Each structure stands twice: as structure tokens, then as C-alpha cells.
Amino acid sequence: MAIDEDDLADLDADIASPDAEVQNSDGKRVKKRSIDELLKAKAAAAAAAGGRRASRVSYIRIRDEGC
Secondary structure, eight states: OOOOHHHHHHHHHHHHOOOSEEEOTTSOEEEOOOHHHHHHHHHHHHHHTTSTTOOOOOOOOOOOOOO
């Protein structure tokens, strides 16, 4: 199976989502991998896709300090 832009977009969405579980298109709920594992999977997928989206992405954590 070839990796395409939709697969990479799905990985980006999983990485950006705060949800610990996701629902597949067939309705099954599955627990997501850790962020580290998802980032590694994205890098591997981008490399397999020819590096079309091998960009570096940074994420920040927002903390609520009772404001």
C-alpha cells in the first residue's frame, strides 16, 4: 500500500488532537499511540512517500495557571 498525502494528514491530525482515543471510519474506537510514536510514524511515512512532507513541526503545551 502506497502512502499518500491523506495518510500524512491523518497522522498530523492524530498528533494535534488531545484525545487519547479515536474512532475509525468503521466505528471502532481505538487508543492512540504516544506522541513520540506518532512523530516517528510520521517521519517514516514521509520518508516512504519520498519526503514530500518531511517538514519539522513543533507543538507547544498550554498550561492553565488559574487565570
